[in-house]
Amino acid sequence: MSTTTITPTSGTPASGTPTSGTPTAGARRTTYPPIPFGRILGVELRKMFDTRSGFWLLMSIGILAVLASAAVVLFAPDEEIAYGSFAGAIGIPMSILLPVIAVLSVTGEWSQRSGLTTFTLVPSRGRVIAAKAVAAVGVGVAGMAVALAVGALGNVVGSQLAGVPTQWDATAANLGFIVLASVLGQLMGFMLGVLVRNSPGAIVGYFVYAFIVPTLSGVLASTQDWYRDVQQWVDFQYNQTSLYDTVGLSGDEAAQLAVTAGLWLVLPMLVGLWLVSRSEVK
Amino acid sequence: MILIDSLTMKYGGFTALDDVSFASEPGRVTGFLGPNGAGKSTTMRIMVGLTKPTSGHATVAGRRYADLPNPGREVGVLLDASAQHAGRTGREILTIAARTMGVPGRRVDEMLDLVSLTPTEAGRRVRNYSLGMRQRLGIATALIGDPHVLILDEPANGLDPAGIRWMRDLLRGYADQGGTVLLSSHLLHEIEVIADDLIVIGNGRIVAQGTKAELLATAGTLVRTPDTAVLAQAIASAGLVAHSSGPDLLRVESDPHVVGRIALETGVPLVELRAAEGAGLEEMFLELTAETQREGAAA
Numbered sequence: 001m002s003t004t005t006i007t008p009t010s011g012t013p014a015s016g017t018p019t020s021g022t023p024t025a026g027a028r029r030t031t032y033p034p035i036p037f038g039r040i041l042g043v044e045l046r047k048m049f050d051t052r053s054g055f056w057l058l059m060s061i062g063i064l065a066v067l068a069s070a071a072v073v074l075f076a077p078d079e080e081i082a083y084g085s086f087a088g089a090i091g092i093p094m095s096i097l098l099p100v101i102a103v104l105s106v107t108g109e110w111s112q113r114s115g116l117t118t119f120t121l122v123p124s125r126g127r128v129i130a131a132k133a134v135a136a137v138g139v140g141v142a143g144m145a146v147a148l149a150v151g152a153l154g155n156v157v158g159s160q161l162a163g164v165p166t167q168w169d170a171t172a173a174n175l176g177f178i179v180l181a182s183v184l185g186q187l188m189g190f191m192l193g194v195l196v197r198n199s200p201g202a203i204v205g206y207f208v209y210a211f212i213v214p215t216l217s218g219v220l221a222s223t224q225d226w227y228r229d230v231q232q233w234v235d236f237q238y239n240q241t242s243l244y245d246t247v248g249l250s251g252d253e254a255a256q257l258a259v260t261a262g263l264w265l266v267l268p269m270l271v272g273l274w275l276v277s278r279s280e281v282k
Numbered sequence: 283m284i285l286i287d288s289l290t291m292k293y294g295g296f297t298a299l300d301d302v303s304f305a306s307e308p309g310r311v312t313g314f315l316g317p318n319g320a321g322k323s324t325t326m327r328i329m330v331g332l333t334k335p336t337s338g339h340a341t342v343a344g345r346r347y348a349d350l351p352n353p354g355r356e357v358g359v360l361l362d363a364s365a366q367h368a369g370r371t372g373r374e375i376l377t378i379a380a381r382t383m384g385v386p387g388r389r390v391d392e393m394l395d396l397v398s399l400t401p402t403e404a405g406r407r408v409r410n411y412s413l414g415m416r417q418r419l420g421i422a423t424a425l426i427g428d429p430h431v432l433i434l435d436e437p438a439n440g441l442d443p444a445g446i447r448w449m450r451d452l453l454r455g456y457a458d459q460g461g462t463v464l465l466s467s468h469l470l471h472e473i474e475v476i477a478d479d480l481i482v483i484g485n486g487r488i489v490a491q492g493t494k495a496e497l498l499a500t501a502g503t504l505v506r507t508p509d510t511a512v513l514a515q516a517i518a519s520a521g522l523v524a525h526s527s528g529p530d531l532l533r534v535e536s537d538p539h540v541v542g543r544i545a546l547e548t549g550v551p552l553v554e555l556r557a558a559e560g561a562g563l564e565e566m567f568l569e570l571t572a573e574t575q576r577e578g579a580a581a
Contacts (some may be wrong), residue, residue, distance in 0.1 A: 112368060113364070113366070116332070118331065121382045123307040124348070280333065
């Protein structure tokens with residue numbers, strides 16, 4: 001290795017060697033193995049829940065799930081004390097709040113400026129962002145698994161409490177589509193995160209995207225015949241939320257889901273990923 | 283070992299860095315000095331791969347930072363102590379760093395101990411930290427991977443006098459064990475006390491670099507005599523440079539014993555002969571960066 005001596009402004013060259021003869025940290029030549037993707041994934045998963053906001057989002061899901069399950073037992077007519085109601089009591093708050101965790105996982109690096117550390121410890125931004133996407137999807141799948149499992153427990157206990165026969169009203173196919181819907185919701189949160197990279201902005205964006213746009217679309221569909229005919233070809237939320245109740249997609253429905261997801265999810269996500277690769281972490 | 287090779291950084295028409303080259307050597311503390319906005323932070327961001335330079339490159343331990351397989355194990359970086367998620371606890375931030383680097387969890391406690399953050403403080407969220415505590419946490423994060431290079435941007439900011447002393451001893455010890463330390467600061471006294479080598483940057487250009495001893499020695503010798511004209515002539519014919527600093531005072535760019543000998547040989551009576559000590563880093567800094575200071579003719 002060539003040594004560049006510091007050029008002094010006057011005279012003699014700098015003596016750049018330490019005087020001690022002991023082995024030094026500077027002379028150490030250990031090669032470290034690269035950071036495996038699994039480790040980045042584990043860290044990103046942990047980071048989703050170790051902040052105050054992450055903790056309270058989880059807590060509020062738990063609290064809402066308990067309240068909603070109790071409400072089903074107390075207020076639902078007997079014929080609706082069934083698996084779907086209990087799974088939904090936990091699944092619906094999750095499907096609304098878990099995407100916020102996906103949003104914050106990305107935006108926090110910019111809004112909270114923790115990216116300065118994250119992207120110096122792992123200079124490859126693509127690996128970090130990929131880990132965040134995988135973690136967001138994983139949380140969506142795990143969340144729904146928990147909702148379905150706890151819902152089953154709630155159904156057994158709840159039907160006993162209400163003194164009605166235990167009803168199982170969901171099929172395996174239905175459960176699959178519920179998980180798919182949840183994954184799409186998580187990807188939507190992730191997409192808004194990479195696109196906006198600002199926590200308040202992306203969360204507002206999420207609620208506009210997930211609630212205001214579908215409401216407007218519904219109003220438009222109920223008043224305008226021409227729109228009702230095309231709604232399913234332009235309204236991603238409509239197709240995504242329909243998945244929670246479906247047991248099978250027709251060819252048309254699958255095409256509508258793919259087209260609207262391409263327009264509302266994939267396209268903005270590509271723009272967002274491009275922006276993330278370029279934006280400066282201040 | 284950090285090598286910076288002709289870095290140039292342009293934002294549109296604005297040149298933030300102009301052909302910046304320097305080295306930071308193992309076993310030495312290199313102070314990186316410059317007025318606000320001179321390009322210190324930009325240079326450091328380029329070093330760690332957060333910003334892409336327009337041209338030129340920076341290497342750490344012979345490789346581009348982004349090519350290091352596990353950078354945290356080789357280079358400890360603290361760019362901005364406040365850039366942390368306010369909702370995480372100090373301990374959690376260290377745990378995340380340790381896990382990313384793959385170092386054992388006990389390093390977290392060792393580092394908390396090293397930077398004197400108590401378990402109670404470590405359990406608090408960073409939102410409630412003072413700047414000094416954030417700096418300590420930042421230093422802990424930088425050191426947790428046991429790196430052999432440290433890149434620290436304004437690490438003494440917000441530390442109390444005892445904290446500054448602690449930081450100085452820590453960095454001195456680290457360099458004495460062969461580590462490379464590059465730290466930027468505008469706290470001149472701090473740099474003057476701790477640095478072995480100095481890099482002075484102004485308006486995106488390196489205006490001076492060398493060992494501290496050399497740079498501060500450029501202040502030269504002050505000599506007082508009634509016969510300034512005669513002495514000045516003799517000094518000039520000896521190939522040295524003399525500046526008039528008053529009616530009977532000369533500042534010579536050389537050592538006192540050289541000037542004394544010239545005076546003896548010339549037969550000029552001296553009233554005073556001494557090293558122009560006082561200048562120090564502040565004078566040098568203001569002089570070197572005079573053209574680039576916001577305040578104009580500060581020197």
